Structures are given as C-alpha cells and as structure tokens.
C-alpha cells in the first residue's frame with residue numbers, strides 16, 4: 001500500500017515529491033521551511049537581524065575600521081547579539097562540527113555580495129587562520145567553511161596558504177584596545193608564498209563574527225606591511241552592534 005503522504009506528493013507533482021524526499025529544513029531549528037532557497041523558517045527568520053551593508057560600501061564595517069585600516073570593501077551578513085539564534089548557530093558552527101552552517105550561510109552571503117561592485121573585484125578569500133594546535137584539536141577552521149561557501153557562489157578561490165597563526169591568544173574581552181593589538185600583532189604571519197603573492201591584489205579576509213576588529217585588523221596589517229598596494233576587504237557572518 002502506498003503511504004498517503006506519497007500519494008499527496010504525487011498529486012503535487014515533481015516538486016512535491018522532491019520536497020517529501022528531501023525536505024528543506026531550517027538551518028536554525030530544523031523544522032521545515034516553505035520557501036524555495038530559504039535557509040530559515042519564518043519564525044527563525046524573524047529573529048535574525050539581516051544587515052544590508054553589502055549595498056552600501058560606506059557601512060558599519062568600514063566605520064569600525066576607520067582610522068585603523070583602509071578597506072576596499074567590507075560587510076557583515078547579520079547583526080550579532082548574545083542570546084540570539086545567530087549566536088546559537090555560530091556556536092554550532094564553531095564548536096559542534098556543524099560546518100554546513102558556514103557553507104550554507106557563506107554561499108547565501110556570496111550571492112548577495114556578487115551583485116555589488118566593490119566585492120566583484122575580490123581575487124582571493126583568506127579565512128582567519130586558527131593556530132595549528134587549535135585546528136588539530138577542533139578538526140577544522142570554521143572561517144574556512146564560511147570562505148568555501150562564499151567561494152561557491154562568488155567563484156573566487158579560497159587561499160589558506162598565505163596567512164598563518166603563529167601564536168595562540170587568550171580571551172581578548174577584558175583587555176584594552178592597545179593591549180589587544182599588541183597581543184594580536186604577533187599572532188599572525190604571512191607565509192613565504194603570502195609575502196610573494198600579495199602585491200597589488202584584492203584580498204578578502206573572512207571571519208565568523210566581527211567584534212572589536214582586533215583579529216581582522218592584525219591579519220590585514222600583515223598583508224599591508226608586505227605589500228602596501230594590496231587592497232583589503234572584510235567579510236563576516238555576524239557583527240556586534
């Protein structure tokens with residue numbers, strides 16, 4: 001006997017059958033989503049705070065780095081706050097091995113970015129590296145998965161061979177800006193390949209959440225020191241207000 005749900009799907013046609021066999025599930029709560037291409041159900045969607053920074057080059061990301069580093073472009077996909085669904089998503093991506101979250105959100109973000117001029121000239125996506133010890137422990141770098149998602153929809157290669165993390169850094173939250181920068185500036189280095197290749201190129205640094213910007217700034221400064229003519233952009237999934 002054919003299950004009723006299957007009969008229903010046949011009545012709905014091919015789309016209905018596909019939906020039954022491969023239901024589109026909300027990335028956040030796991031319930032079904034209705035719209036095609038939707039990453040979230042309506043309830044979760046309403047709890048996220050999308051930022052349309054990709055439309056305006058002179059946005060909050062640019063102003064967070066103003067006076068620190070000149071950006072070619074910068075954008076965050078969502079505003080980030082503690083205790084929200086976005087924080088839960090970022091924790092699952094970072095600590096629970098759910099790399100598909102980085103891949104899916106990265107690909108979605110990339111589709112928005114490619115429509116806009118300053119992002120089209122990006123040549124390489126460089127994820128903020130983890131210290132090798134930390135990466136071995138975690139098994140993956142969450143920012144690299146976001147970069148792979150971006151790469152999928154933007155058609156731009158991910159380069160993990162240009163920048164390395166040379167020092168593990170402790171929690172930054174209680175330090176002042178000057179102390180944070182001192183602590184961070186020794187934490188990253190370009191590889192020999194990174195030093196050779198950066199001249200004149202447009203590089204986008206990719207991270208999960210932008211808070212103070214100390215990490216991204218110190219990565220960017222390494223590229224600027226090696227090649228003052230290179231252009232730098234910053235792409236993150238979340239940004240604190």
Ligand SMILES: [Zn+2]
Nearest residue numbers: 026029041044
């Ligand atoms: Zn949901």
